[in-house]
Amino acid sequence: MRYITGMTILAAVIAVGCASLKAENGTRCEGAAMGYRGVIRVQVGFEEGTITEITVLESKEDRNVGGAAIEELTDLVLMYNTTEVDAVSGATETSMGFLKAVENAIMRL
Secondary structure (H helix, E strand, O other): HHHHHHHHHHHHHHHOEEEEEEEEEEEEEEEEEEEEOOEEEEEEEEEEEEEEEEEEOOOOHHHHOOOHHHHHHHHHHHOOOOOOOOOOOOHHHHHHHHHHHHHHHHHHH
């Protein structure tokens, strides 16, 4: 039952919370996906086809494992300008959720 509830919440977040915003320094889009402990919602900034920033708007992942994984993945995605990076060992579900949330934001362009 928990999984169904989580997916229902995720569908609502994607339908309502993912809007493309025009900003002075580029475009920002929101995306969301399920992580280990719930929805991970991000805002991704773009400028001239490059990912310039990633902000986590919502996450229930714990600080020590999930939070550390999100920080590491943020650095990798920004460095390589892609979500095609390896998941963080020990935080696979968080990693996959975060990367999917970023991909969902990219698809909003």
